Amino acid sequence: MDKLCHNVMFTYIIVYETPVYGLHHFSLGVWGSPELLKSPLKKPKWFDGLHEKQPLTDLDTVILAINSASAAKISFDRLEGSKRYCGKTFLVWTLGQILAFFIASLSTMFYIILQFFHCILSFGSQMWMYTAAAKAFSNASVHMRIRCCQILYWPVVLWDNDLRSQSSVEYAEKAALNRHSMWSSLAVDVFLGHVIGLVFLFYAESINLWVLNFASDLTNELLRSGCVWLMGVPAGFKLNTELAGVLGMVSLNAIQIWSTLWAYVGPLFIYFIKGLAIWAILFGVTVPASLLIDTILIVTFHLSTLHWLISILYSQQLYTLAALWRLFRGRKWNPLRQRLDSYDYTVKQHVVGSLLFAPLLLLLPTTSVFYIFLTIMNTIISLTCILIELIISLIHATPYIKIILWLVKRRRFPSGIWFEIVTCSNNYIHPPESSSVDGSSSHFEGNMSATLITILHGNFLSIGQIVLPHYRKVFSAVPGSYFPTAAFGVLTGKRIASSLGVTFPPTMPWMSIPCKDYWFLCHNSILACFADI
Incomplete structure (x- = not known):
């Protein structure tokens, strides 16, 4: 009687491109707008038997580990200090200094003007004329407050002080887009204002x-x-x-x-x-x-x-x-x-x-x-x-900023993953046949190895999926x-309101710091952006 023994060895190789901040990363769902699933009121019968099944791999943890690998390396490189600036050209450094000086000086000039008018309005806020004008021009006062807060707080928002964003490429991408959303909106608004003005x-x-x-x-x-x-x-x-x-x-x-x-x-x-x-x-x-x-x-x-x-x-x-x-x-x-x-x-x-x-x-x-x-x-x-x-x-x-980045590099907006199967092979390895002297039955032992090689790819958001959540x-x-x-x-016989009641950007507390400190804040915020290049 022959005996056949098989040892099965399964090898699964996943090939993927290392996520890099500013290039791409991986994400399971619709990035930035997770959908919450509502559980049914009455649990079905098969729900009680789920604990008996073998749990699947937690893909969220796997994707987080993949996105964190390159971010950890970048964090270690930042600790070394001098390595980040070895590859920078003198032209980029000079351009950053000039642009930082110009924008910081222009923002400080606006900061001084806004502080001057804020003092005057604070002094006359108790007068009845100020109250009447505030009621008559309520829409203009709200949007003027929003614009003043955007001018005052853009260097604070642009400054990268979020430690969590350094732990993963995905977090870094989201934090960067949040930082750059205010100044990009301000820049487009001012550009349209220049054209129409x-x-x-x-x-x-x-x-x-x-x-x-x-x-x-x-x-x-x-x-x-x-x-x-x-x-x-x-x-x-x-x-x-x-x-x-x-x-x-x-x-x-x-x-x-x-x-x-x-x-x-x-x-x-x-x-x-x-x-x-x-x-x-x-x-x-x-x-x-x-x-x-x-x-x-x-x-x-x-x-x-x-x-x-x-x-x-x-x-x-x-x-x-x-x-x-x-x-x-x-x-x-x-x-x-x-x-x-x-x-x-x-x-x-x-x-x-x-x-x-x-x-x-x-x-x-x-x-x-x-x-x-x-x-x-x-x-x-x-x-x-x-x-x-x-x-x-x-x-x-x-x-x-998202629309511009989507047009330039769509890979920065992932939405789901998929695997491309490159090869899938089954190999059987048999040792040489041997027979006993007394003529007894032979023994065969075989090893079966299965190899699966796939490439990890990511789907990308469309322009509508990026814009519609904001709207x-x-x-x-x-x-x-x-x-x-x-x-x-x-x-x-009731009156129609002249306002739809849509949501506008929130207003923030008024900022009052020395002009010198505000200039350095703007200057360092611009240089911090050039440091990531």
């Missing part, structure tokens, strides 16, 4: 003439003509002459008052355009854009006031008609239980309700046409402000029922 300066006369003509056409051709048309027989509807005359005269008087004020302010509007251009050049495009929102709300204050008055009249008229209709049905609204209950009304109550219901119902069309007209105008103004707010939020939220964060504060609520508010 120069256009506004060169074409200030043309823009001013267009705005004056637009304001004149809006006042004369649309508002005045619309009110006069509503006071007659609009679209063949027979309205109440007295109520239409009162509403029309109130609207015409408010429009005339605005036209008189605009006649004095209009010739000075060109200086406002040039001021917007200068603000765009100095602070970027988002600050004058937010100031433009406040300016639109101020110059259309007469329309907002008229819409507010007619919305009160319209909503109260609808509320009264609904209450009288419940009276005829023998129902009464219970505010505690939030439901309709039966109620026995008296004859006098029915008579008074009938006397009130008829004139209110007949006057409703007259109120409705004025409400619809002013609501359309106010909605256009609100949508314009919301559109500008969306543009500002997208400028703040767009990850410019979702912007709209995270906007409720999902915003548009249905706004539509219901328009039908019931």
Whole structure:
């Protein structure tokens, strides 16, 4: 009887490129936006038998070890000191010194100017004029505070003081992108501000003439003509002459008052355009854009006031008609239980309700046409402000540094791994045959070796997967029922908010340190970036 013994030896070789900071690394999931999986409420039957199975290899630990190997070597090289600067050319070092000196001096100049204006505003913050101006220009003050914090804190954010980022290439990549996101957003904002500001300066006369003509056409051709048309027989509807005359005269008087004020302010509007251009050049495009929102709300204050008055009249008229209709049905609204209950009304109550219901119902069309007209105008103004707010939020939220790096080197944004099988072979090794002298059976022993060689590759994120998480964060504060609520508010006589309520960059405490220390902070932050090259 022959005996065959096999010794199985399995060899698994994984070939991968060593992760290097600034080149590539590996990641299992979507990098930077992990998705949390929700466990089901009721566990299935097979869940109880999972502990009996052999646990799989923890790929997170393996990937972390791979990403940490090169980072540990770089950390040891940094401890040696002189090694990091042996390969640097004199040109790069000189360029870093010049750029650091220039940027540090420019930032210090802005720092001195901001500190000067901050002292003046702090001194006058108790005055009523400051409070009124802060309420009137609330959007501009918020974005000006954001921009000032970005100018003050960019060297602090750029300075690499995170010890955890040195332990892994993946952590180093994320920390670097977080550090460079602020100054890249600031640089793009200022660049757009320079482009738009120069256009506004060169074409200030043309823009001013267009705005004056637009304001004149809006006042004369649309508002005045619309009110006069509503006071007659609009679209063949027979309205109440007295109520239409009162509403029309109130609207015409408010429009005339605005036209008189605009006649004095209009010739000075060109200086406002040039001021917007200068603000765009100095602070970027988002600050004058937010100031433009406040300016639109101020110059259309007469329309907002008229819409507010007619919305009160319209909503109260609808509320009264609904209450009288419940009276005829023998129902009464219970505010505690939030439901309709039966109620026995008296004859006098029915008579008074009938006397009130008829004139209110007949006057409703007259109120409705004025409400619809002013609501359309106010909605256009609100949508314009919301559109500008969306543009500002997208400028703040767009990850410019990630987009640039994705275009240059996509491997820095991994998303999952996969293995390319290079070779898979099974080798059988048999020793020489031997037989015994007495003719007994032979013994064979064999070894089987299996070799699997694979190459570790990584998938990469698309441009949409990089940008969309940042945009979702912007709209995270906007409720999902915003548009249905706004539509219901328009039908019931409520005003539409001129702001969508998106998320902007957070403001930070005001920084107050000596100018010399701030200059050295900016200078060292720039040199620290050149030290990683």
